[in-house]
Amino acid sequence: RIVYLNGEYLPEEEAQVSIFDRGFVMGDAVYEVTSVLGGKLLEFEGHMTRLERSLRELEMVCEISREEWLAIHRELLKRNELVDGGIYLQVTRGNAGDRDFHYPPAGTPPTVVLYTQSKPGLANDPKAEKGIRVISVPDLRWHRRDIKTVQLLYASMAKMAAEKAGKEDAWFVEDGFVTEGSSNNCYIVKDGKIITRQLSNDILHGITRASVLKMAAEAQMEVVERPFTIAEAQAADEAFYTSASAFVMPIVEVDGVELGTGKPGPVSKRLREIYLEESA
Ligand code: PDD
Secondary structure: OOOEOEEEEEHHHOOOOOOEHHHHHHHOEEEEEEEEEEEEEEOOOHHHHHHHHHHOOOOOOOOOHHHHHHHHHHHHHHHHOOOOOEEEEEEEEEEEEOOOOOOOOOOOEEEEEEEEEEOOOOHHHHHHHHOOOEEEEEOOOOOOOOOEEEHHHHHHEEEEEHOOOOOOEEEEEOOOOEEEEOOEEEEEOOOEEEOOOOOOOOOOHHHHHHHHHHHHHHHOOOOOOOOOHHHHHHHOEEEEEEEEEOEEEEEEEEEOOOOOOOOOOOHHHHHHHHHHHHOO
16 A cells, blocks of 8 residues: 655555654544545545644644645545545644653644555445444543544544444443444434534534535435433434444444334435435
8 A cells, every 4th residue: 555654655664653753652643534435535625624623723733735635635546546445644743852741843844644445335334234233431532522633542442342242333421411423423313303412522523414414404304403312312213323434324223222113214324325425
């Protein structure tokens, strides 16, 4: 695989980053995951707008323009002949020398890494046919979940807890309400209404979420943005999650309780279809 590191395209074995890099030492880095379907980059502008916002919120300087980001994405697609999968992008605060909590001096160059991940048949994930099952765990993450940082240890722990329980994913719960999934935004459907938590610092502002809500409104579906509880989810007709890498994923079980018929519901299936049609 050919990857991008600080202005160069290199075989992955040759791409090396310092042990003093703040991304390594402090988890001081932000990232984006952009999906690719049939060689086409999805939601590029949305991901770049969010990347710029994450950088700004952390006072990280990375002087790469939108046009340059697009050129890098395109070059990686071409060099790796990527058809289905995604591009992972990470910007760290760079090599700061000896460990120090303070940010390095202005002008320290960031470390910029991008690589492709091939996932043939990404749009035909059999999990979407069956629907997935989730467990709930307390949301013990920090309170700036709107910034897409690489500090993903708690998300990993939640996914491991789900796996140990024999389920596919975990939902985070805080003050009695679901915040989001371990790596996705979540929704319930009750009497035809789509309910999802409103945007704030408590959740990541999903790029897929924004598109799906727009598509739902265009398809005359009713959307209500408010928090919901696990009990409400268990009494819902259906549930689903959205993310760049899974699009719209039906959820059929929450903490051991089957939703509706126990199969992916019509609203989830329709939204997945619409999203994939519009991405084609
Ligand atoms: N995860 N919430 C969290 C905590 C996430 O990590 C993600 C994305 C989302 C959905 O955002 P988007 O629709 O922009 O992908 C919500 C990515 C895919 C990941 O970490 O792999």
